[in-house]
Amino acid sequence: MATIAIYSLKGGVGKTTLAVNLAWCAAARSARRTLLWDLDPQAASTFLLGGDSAGRHPAQSIFSKDVAAARLIRRTAFERLELLPADTSLRGLDHLFHALDKKKRLSKLLDDLSEDYDRILLDCPPGLTDTSEQVIRAADLIVVPVVPSPLSRRAFDEVATHLVQRGAKVPLMPVHAMVDRRRKLHLEALAQDADWPVIPMASQIEAVAVRRSPIGTFAPRSEGARAFANLWQTIERAIVPGIQAA
Numbered sequence: 001m002a003t004i005a006i007y008s009l010k011g012g013v014g015k016t017t018l019a020v021n022l023a024w025c026a027a028a029r030s031a032r033r034t035l036l037w038d039l040d041p042q043a044a045s046t047f048l049l050g051g052d053s054a055g056r057h058p059a060q061s062i063f064s065k066d067v068a069a070a071r072l073i074r075r076t077a078f079e080r081l082e083l084l085p086a087d088t089s090l091r092g093l094d095h096l097f098h099a100l101d102k103k104k105r106l107s108k109l110l111d112d113l114s115e116d117y118d119r120i121l122l123d124c125p126p127g128l129t130d131t132s133e134q135v136i137r138a139a140d141l142i143v144v145p146v147v148p149s150p151l152s153r154r155a156f157d158e159v160a161t162h163l164v165q166r167g168a169k170v171p172l173m174p175v176h177a178m179v180d181r182r183r184k185l186h187l188e189a190l191a192q193d194a195d196w197p198v199i200p201m202a203s204q205i206e207a208v209a210v211r212r213s214p215i216g217t218f219a220p221r222s223e224g225a226r227a228f229a230n231l232w233q234t235i236e237r238a239i240v241p242g243i244q245a246a
C-alpha cells in the first residue's frame with residue numbers, strides 16, 4: 001500500500017480536484033484498490049464522489065473515539081474506488097491532534113488499512129498545521145499543486161524548506177496546476193520548472209464539480225483527462241521505483 005497526500009499550504013489551488021481525479025485514475029486506469037480519504041472539513045471530495053455526511057459516526061470519531069475507519073468507509077459509483085468521507089466535525093482535527101500528542105496517529109490508522117487497499121489518497125485541508133504534520137509523517141509521497149503565481153510558488157518553497165528543516169524524508173512532487181498557456185506569467189513558470197507535471201486550466205476540469213464525477217468518466221479523451229492520467233503514471237513510477245506504471 002502506498003499513501004499519496006495531495007497537499008498545499010495554500011487554499012483553492014486544485015487539491016481536491018487533483019485528489020478525486022487521481023484517485024479515479026488509480027482505480028480505473030491502474031486497477032488499484034483505492035481509498036480516497038477526505039481530511040478536509042469542507043468535505044469537497046466527499047461531495048464530488050457523491051458521499052454525504054449522514055453516517056452514524058462523525059468523521060472525527062476515527063481519531064477521537066477509536067471508531068474503526070472501516071465503519072465509515074463507503075463505496076462510490078466507481079469500481080475499486082472507496083471513500084472515507086469528511087464532515088464538519090473535522091474542524092476540530094488540529095486541536096485534537098495537538099491534544100492527543102500522538103504524532104503518528106494518522107500513520108497508524110493508515111497501517112490498519114494497508115491490507116485492504118493498494119493506494120490511499122489523502123485530500124488535505126490547506127495550512128501548515130497539526131494535521132499537515134500528521135500527513136507529512138504518514139505519506140509516501142506528497143503531491144503539491146502550484147498555480148503559476150509568485151504567492152503560490154512562495155507557499156511551495158515554504159513547505160519544501162519546512163520539510164528540510166524537520167528532516168522529513170517524504171518526497172514532494174510539485175505540479176503546475178490550473179495552467180493557462182495564453183498567459184505570459186504561466187509560460188514563464190513552466191519554463192522555470194520544465195520538469196514538473198502540468199494540469200491545464202480547463203472548463204471540462206471545472207465541470208467535474210458540476211457533474212460530481214471524475215473527468216475520465218465523461219470526457220476521457222480531453223486534454224484534462226489525459227493530464228491527470230499522465231500525472232498518475234508519473235506518481236506510480238515515483239512510488240514504485242523501477243517499475244513501469246500499470
Ligand SMILES: Nc1ncnc2c1ncn2[C@@H]1O[C@H](COP(=O)(O)OP(=O)(O)OP(=O)(O)O)[C@@H](O)[C@H]1O
Nearest residue numbers: 011012013014015016017126178200201202205206
Ligand atoms: N485545472 C483546473 N481547471 C479549471 N478549474 C479548476 C481546475 N482545478 C480546480 N479548478 C476549480 O477551482 C476551484 C478550486 O479547486 P479545488 O477545490 O480543487 O481546490 P482546493 O485546493 O482543494 O481548495 P481548498 O483549499 O478550498 O480545499 C474549484 O471550483 C475547481 O472546480
Ligand SMILES: [Mg+2]
Nearest residue numbers: 015016040044
Ligand atoms: Mg480542497
